[in-house]
Amino acid sequence: MLSLEGSVPSTENLLFNAVLRPNRSLSxxxxxxxxxxxxxxxxxxxxxxxLAGAWPVLGFLGLDVALVYFAFRFSYRSGGQYELVQMTADEMLVTTVNPWGQKRSFSFQPYWLQVSFEEQDEENSLIVSSHGRSVSLGRFLAPIERKELADKLVSVLNRIKQNQL
Known part of the structure; x- marks a missing residue:
């Protein structure tokens, strides 16, 4: 079952807490x-x-304005998506929210969790998986931001695994 409702970890036990959001450069x-x-x-x-007598052009200019407006509105709507990644020593909870507000939660045990960071040319992907389930993280992030996230997750997982031995 891919979509699992995990418990929200208490803030005092969090080893890692990140909210990933797409970048919107225009406020x-x-x-x-x-x-x-x-x-x-x-x-x-x-x-x-x-004034030149080409009044039908006005409709097309208005259409241009409407298209630019709706393109930006669509872009802002997609900016409403985010991913919440929280990790304690016992659980990693990933909550994804799409642009329409639909939530999906995935729960993993950190001890068995695998972080896969694959680089292909100038692109890369970050996938966390355990026991046949996997989630892609930060698809909307810049490649360097995905690399930093992967490094941080691996670091926290290594600390968890060292403390449990």
Whole structure:
């Protein structure tokens, strides 16, 4: 069974706690400024076309503005996804939330957990697995951020395994 509801570890026992979110370089305020700038440029352009007698172009310019707006809105919606990775000595809990708010939780025992970091050309992938179950982590992260996450997870797992021997 892939989707397991794990217990939320208490914060005092956490050995690792990370919230992974996609990067959005344009803030909401920046989005409003950009849309205002685009509207000004389109308005000035549309006046030129209107004065030249090419009024049908106005509809296409309005369509351009609508497409840019909806493309950014879709991008912001996908920015609502995140992954929560929490690890104690007894459990690793991975909670993924998609852009529509649907949650899935995966629970692993750290002692048996394998961290697979595969590099292919300039891309890489990070997969944690145990007992036939696996989860890909940080697909939306930059390759260097996935590498740092893999290194941190391996470090914490090594500490857990050394303390249990």
């Amino acid at each position: 909401k305020k920046g989005f409003k400024i950009l849309m205002g700038f685009i509207l000004c440029i389109i308005f000035i352009s549309s006046l030129g076309f209107l």
